Amino acid sequence: MAETRYTKDHEWVRLEDDGTLTIGITDHAQDALGDIVFVELPAVDRDVVEGETVATVESTKAANDVFAPLGGRIAEINENVVDDPGLINRDPTGEGWFWRMEPADEDAFETLLDDEAYEAYLETL
Amino acid sequence: MTTPRTTPLYDLHRRLGARMVDFAGWSLPVQFPTGTLAEHAQARTQAALFDVSHMAQVSLHGDQAAALERLVPADIKNLPQGRQRYTCFLNETGGIIDDLMVARTPGRLLLVLNAARTETDLACLATGGLDHEHHTDRALLALQGPKSASIMARLAPQAAALPFLGVTTCPIAGIPDCWVSRSGYTGEDGFEISVPAANAEALAEKLLAEPEAAPAGLAARDTLRLEAGLCLYGNDIDMLTSPIEAGLAWTIPKRRREALDFPGAITIHDHLVHGPTRLRVGIRPQGRTPARAGTDIAAPDDTQAGTITSGTVSPTLGAPIAMGYVRRDLATEGAPLVLLVRGQRLPALQAPLPFVPHRFAAR
Numbered sequence: 001m002a003e004t005r006y007t008k009d010h011e012w013v014r015l016e017d018d019g020t021l022t023i024g025i026t027d028h029a030q031d032a033l034g035d036i037v038f039v040e041l042p043a044v045d046r047d048v049v050e051g052e053t054v055a056t057v058e059s060t061k062a063a064n065d066v067f068a069p070l071g072g073r074i075a076e077i078n079e080n081v082v083d084d085p086g087l088i089n090r091d092p093t094g095e096g097w098f099w100r101m102e103p104a105d106e107d108a109f110e111t112l113l114d115d116e117a118y119e120a121y122l123e124t125l
Numbered sequence: 126m127t128t129p130r131t132t133p134l135y136d137l138h139r140r141l142g143a144r145m146v147d148f149a150g151w152s153l154p155v156q157f158p159t160g161t162l163a164e165h166a167q168a169r170t171q172a173a174l175f176d177v178s179h180m181a182q183v184s185l186h187g188d189q190a191a192a193l194e195r196l197v198p199a200d201i202k203n204l205p206q207g208r209q210r211y212t213c214f215l216n217e218t219g220g221i222i223d224d225l226m227v228a229r230t231p232g233r234l235l236l237v238l239n240a241a242r243t244e245t246d247l248a249c250l251a252t253g254g255l256d257h258e259h260h261t262d263r264a265l266l267a268l269q270g271p272k273s274a275s276i277m278a279r280l281a282p283q284a285a286a287l288p289f290l291g292v293t294t295c296p297i298a299g300i301p302d303c304w305v306s307r308s309g310y311t312g313e314d315g316f317e318i319s320v321p322a323a324n325a326e327a328l329a330e331k332l333l334a335e336p337e338a339a340p341a342g343l344a345a346r347d348t349l350r351l352e353a354g355l356c357l358y359g360n361d362i363d364m365l366t367s368p369i370e371a372g373l374a375w376t377i378p379k380r381r382r383e384a385l386d387f388p389g390a391i392t393i394h395d396h397l398v399h400g401p402t403r404l405r406v407g408i409r410p411q412g413r414t415p416a417r418a419g420t421d422i423a424a425p426d427d428t429q430a431g432t433i434t435s436g437t438v439s440p441t442l443g444a445p446i447a448m449g450y451v452r453r454d455l456a457t458e459g460a461p462l463v464l465l466v467r468g469q470r471l472p473a474l475q476a477p478l479p480f481v482p483h484r485f486a487a488r
Contacts, residue, residue: 034144034155034344035162037438038415038445040467056467060161060437061344063417082413089160 004093005112007069008121012093015109016100020075024097025057025066025088028122033059036085041077041099048072048101050108055098057088069112071104132178133264133325141340149241151179154342164341165348165440168311169481172270173341174332179240182260182319183247186233192255193227193234198368198377198387204229209290209306212376213368214249219389219396220364221371222249224356228292228306235292235304237265237317239358263304264325269315269349271484272337277316280331281305284316289486298331300324311346312353312483351435351446354407354478360418361405361434361448369396370450372405372478403431404456407478408447408464410436410471415445416464422449423463423470430455430462439480446480447473 004014010029014022030036038058048054048068055066077099081087088096103109113121129152138145143154153176157164167173185193190201199212206229214222223242228235236257238246243259250257268276277285281297287307297303302321309315320328332338347357356362362371367389374397381387385394410416420433429452436447451462457475464471 035160037162037440038413040414058415058438059344060165060348060440061155063415 005109005114006118006121007067007112009067009069011066011069013069013109013112019106020100020102021070021072021109022097022100023069025092026118027092030089030092030096033057033064035060036088039081039085039088039098041082042074044074044077046074048074057085066098068101070101070108072101073104074099075102076100130179132176133322134176134178134266134329137326137329138176138340143340143342146343148343149179149239151240153179154340155344156342157340159339161342161344161348162440164339164345167339167341168270168313168345168349169441170271171339172268172272172276172315172335172337173311173345174329174338175267175269175341175346176264176329177267177317178264178325180265181236181238181240181243181246182263182265183236183238183250184233184258184260185236185250185255186258187256189234189255192253194381194387196249196253196255196388197225197227198381198390198393199227200378200380201227201234204234206231207292209292209308210376213362213373214246215368215388215393216364217388219367219392221358221362221366221368222246222364224358224362226306226308230292230294230304241359260319262322263319264322266318266320266325266329266332267309267311267315268318268332268338269309269311269313270337271314273313273315274486276332276335276337279335287316287486289314289488297328300328300331303328307486310353310355311349312355312479312481312485313349314484314486348437348440351437351448352439352441352479352481353483354448354480356405356448357435366450367392367396367401369393370401370403370405400453402453403450404453405434405448406451406456407476407480408433408436408449408462408473409476409480410445410447410464410473412471413445414466414469414471416447416466416471416473420447420449421465422451422473423465424452424455425461425463427463433464441481446476448478451475
């Protein structure tokens with residue numbers, strides 16, 4: 001079973017069997033944003049550093065940046081959420097994923113929040 | 126940071142599962158569990174109930190029309206009994222201090238002011254020597270949508286008979302002392318209802334019990350008013366914007382244009398005769414990317430053209446829409462512009478306002 005970790009920016013990061021990472025926003029994030037009406041995703045093959053803005057997600061209210069949780073190269077993007085941004089509201093941790101990336105540092109994944117730490121972080125908000 | 130004020134409907138909002146936000150010093154529902162898009166559709170197809178109790182309700186008792194005309198460029202003296210009109214408080218340079226509604230009801234003029242501008246507006250009234258009463262003991266509800274009239278026909282036939290911008294006082298569903306106007310800020314037919322605070326929740330529950338009605342929040346109110354091409358104070362109009370630049374020349378009748386007897390009249394006259402340097406226009410970004418307030422606008426020749434003041438994705442059109450100010454020489458319906466969003470140059474066309482046709486009641 002692939003392990004999923006989290007960031008304090010409310011992104012989830014799933015470590016796939018092939019070592020790539022799948023990234024999306026958490027249920028908490030989609031709920032806080034409200035109805036999502038626009039998504040802009042990064043170009044495939046773009047090299048990104050940790051914390052860099054790589055995507056934009058917009059509700060009817062406002063635009064929000066989505067950051068690279070770790071450094072690496074963008075391997076694939078989910079065109080389905082571009083065509084149907086509501087997918088992110090309906091299935092944020094499944095069909096509503098944003099992009100896949102190859103991490104620059106394979107061990108960096110371990111630095112992200114695990115399930116328990118993210119839940120604890122949500123409690124503090 | 127002071128604690129935001131609550132409206133008389135606060136407990137009801139919480140019971141309905143609203144997400145509350147601080148808006149202009151008030152705790153108000155930004156959305157209900159159905160979500161913004163559903164609430165928007167509710168107002169376009171059925172009837173949506175908004176809590177707009179943050180807006181100030183102010184009475185000018187007696188005959189103070191002449192005094193009010195010293196602050197606004199509208200025709201207040203000839204405002205008929207039982208009628209309401211849109212106008213602006215102007216400053217000495219013709220900038221908009223606030224936009225407001227003025228209604229004439231027996232024995233007084235009734236003003237509805239923006240929450241964030243209330244303090245400034247009341248100071249204006251005081252400075253202008255106007256005797257005013259701020260009704261802090263009343264709530265304001267807006268029932269908006271094509272089914273509003275059928276709801277009102279069952280609960281308050283007298284209100285249902287009002288023409289567009291008509292006002293009256295009547296009971297609604299047995300709740301007394303409701304001040305009702307056939308108005309709103311969504312582009313749809315609808316009613317704004319002032320009710321004593323103590324009865325506000327009971328009235329809201331009666332209205333929401335009607336099959337066509339559902340609650341809606343600030344986020345839907347914003348997408349609705351933008352589709353309707355209506356200005357949001359602080360975004361699309363402010364102290365540095367004249368009503369002529371804002372496309373609100375229609376609010377200034379001939380008598381006032383000739384008399385020039387209101388604040389900033391020289392600037393307004395200049396803008397009317399020679400044209401202002403910039404104009405508010407509707408903008409349709411050609412791709413899917415919305416351009417938000419603050420986005421820079423360039424002309425096709427790459428010179429600076431202006432700034433977006435409101436922008437979103439239109440739930441009705443399923444495409445981005447915006448309003449902004451552009452240089453007058455560029456302001457032409459259908460003419461191209463370039464929007465500078467996150468380092469990208471996005472093509473856009475100027476579009477007629479409103480983006481979604483108004484469907485008001487007959488006058």
